[in-house]
Amino acid sequence: MRRLALAAAMLLLGGMADWKPLTWPDLTSRPRPAPQATIAYGPAPEQKVDVWVPAGPGPHKTVLMVHGGCWQTSIADRSLMNWLAEDLRGRGYAVWNVDYRGIDRAGGGYPGTFADVAAAADALRANAARFKLDTRRIVAVGHSAGGHLALWLAGRGKLPADSPLRSASPLPIAAVVSLGGLPDLEAVAASPDNGCGTEVVGKLVGERPNAFADTSVPRLLPLGAEQWIVAGENDRIIPMRLNLGYFEAARAAGDPVALVRVPQTGHVELIAPESTAWKQSVTLIARSFE
Numbered sequence: 615m616r617r618l619a620l621a622a623a624m625l626l627l628g629g630m631a632d633w634k635p636l637t638w639p640d641l642t643s644r645p646r647p648a649p650q651a652t653i654a655y656g657p658a659p660e661q662k663v664d665v666w667v668p669a670g671p672g673p674h675k676t677v678l679m680v681h682g683g684c685w686q687t688s689i690a691d692r693s694l695m696n697w698l699a700e701d702l703r704g705r706g707y708a709v710w711n712v713d714y715r716g717i718d719r720a721g722g723g724y725p726g727t728f729a730d731v732a733a734a735a736d737a738l739r740a741n742a743a744r745f746k747l748d749t750r751r752i753v754a755v756g757h758s759a760g761g762h763l764a765l766w767l768a769g770r771g772k773l774p775a776d777s778p779l780r781s782a783s784p785l786p787i788a789a790v791v792s793l794g795g796l797p798d799l800e801a802v803a804a805s806p807d808n809g810c811g812t813e814v815v816g817k818l819v820g821e822r823p824n825a826f827a828d829t830s831v832p833r834l835l836p837l838g839a840e841q842w843i844v845a846g847e848n849d850r851i852i853p854m855r856l857n858l859g860y861f862e863a864a865r866a867a868g869d870p871v872a873l874v875r876v877p878q879t880g881h882v883e884l885i886a887p888e889s890t891a892w893k894q895s896v897t898l899i900a901r902s903f904e
Contacts, residue, residue, distance in 0.1 A: 635880040636889070646693060647700035649711065651745070655737040656730070658715055663734050664692055665745055666699045666709035668804045672746025674708035675753075678731060678767070682758025682794075684810035685727060686817050687716035694755065696887070701887040704711050705774020705896065706808070708747050710738045714763075717817040718721035727802060728779050728829065731763050732770060735785045751788045753902045755895070757885050758852065759810065762831060765841065769834030777828035789840035789902035791895050793884040794852045797831035797860045809851030832860065835867035842872055844891060846879030860880070874898070 620818075670675055679699060683690025692713040699709040714730035716721035742749045756764030768787035773780040784837035796802050796810065803815040819825040828832050841864055845857040854875070860874040870873045875885075883889040 617758065632821070633878040635708040636882040636886055638882055641697070642694075644697070644755065646696050648696070649699065651652055653741060655733050658719070658721060658731045659716045660687055660691070660713050660719060661730060661734070662692070662882075663737060664696075664699070664711040664713075665741075666711065667701040667745055668703045668706045668708060670706070672708075673742075673748035674746055675706070675751070676708045676710060676738065676742075676749065677702055677708050677899060678738060678752055678754045678764070680712040680731065680756035680760035680767075681711075681713070682756070682760040683716065684814055685716050685722075685759045686718045686814070687722070688718050691718075695760075697887050698755070698885055698892065699867075701892070701896075702899070708745065710734075710747070717814065723817055724822075724825070724829065725778050727818060728763075728766070731767060731777060732781065732784065735767050735787075736781075739785050751783075751892045751903060752785065753899055754787045754790045754791070755793065755877075755899065756795060757793040758801045758881065759796055761792035762783075762797045762799070764790050764830045765792055765795065765797045765837065765864065766834070768831070768839040769831055769837045772837065773828050779828050780781045787839050789842070789903070790837075791842045791844060791898050792857075793844050793891070794846060794849055794881050795843065795855070795860075796852060796856060798856065798863070799830035800826050800832075801856055803860055805853065805856065807853055808856065832863045835864055836869040837864070838869070840870045840902055842874060842902075843894075844876065844884065844895055844898070846881060846884060847875055847877045848890060849879045849884075851881040862874055
């Protein structure tokens with residue numbers, strides 16, 4: 615489809631022989647930048663969006679950002695993405711950095727976690743004029759569990775007619791950059807070696823018939839959005855096969871998709887603004903807006 619000019623799979627070469635993986639304290643102990651504004655889309659403390667607004671009159675190209683944390687608020691919230699958001703703001707992009715109730719919060723799980731992310735996305739359109747956001751082409755960026763949710767947002771138009779999560783006019787997502795994502799919930803539930811575990815999936819999708827039909831991204835293929843599946847070769851939290859499996863499914867469904875395998879890269883590097891993985895992701899974001 616449109617501008618996906620890369621080969622079906624791309625391997626970034628290079629790196630240093632003395633490479634060491636980045637740890638979470640390496641990232642989180644550094645000064646944390648702050649957004650220009652915060653809006654609420656619901657009454658819960660987690661139902662917030664941080665808005666990062668670049669200099670200039672606008673309208674601004676806008677990135678919708680979704681944090682990970684194994685779908686659990688106690689592990690991560692939207693502030694984990696602040697360094698990437700500030701980096702993008704400095705490059706002239708607006709960032710709509712969403713939060714949501716995890717499965718460990720009242721109202722989280724199914725349908726609350728998904729409903730929150732959907733409401734946060736739709737609030738972008740409602741607030742576009744206020745923050746001078748260009749909604750003609752939205753690019754979503756998600757990390758880890760947020761990669762699943764960002765891809766799910768792109769597939770909302772394919773939700774089953776009987777799903778309580780279906781809406782008449784969801785915010786269109788033109789492209790998704792998934793950073794070490796977990797889009798295939800069925801594969802995650804069958805993979806004890808993934809860093810989130812398997813029990814978390816059941817809490818996320820709920821105990822009901824055909825629970826993956828409106829929650830797992832492969833069930834919504836083809837999404838019709840450009841998809842860049844960025845994965846670290848040394849990611850010990852998200853096994854490469856989970857990203858490879860989704861890539862193959864999306865390609866078989868006819869979606870424009872590329873798998874970007876980054877050497878000497880773990881899970882944390884994917885959201886560190888100085889990393890090779892993020893520099894490549896910035897290039898992919900820029901291409902998605904062309």
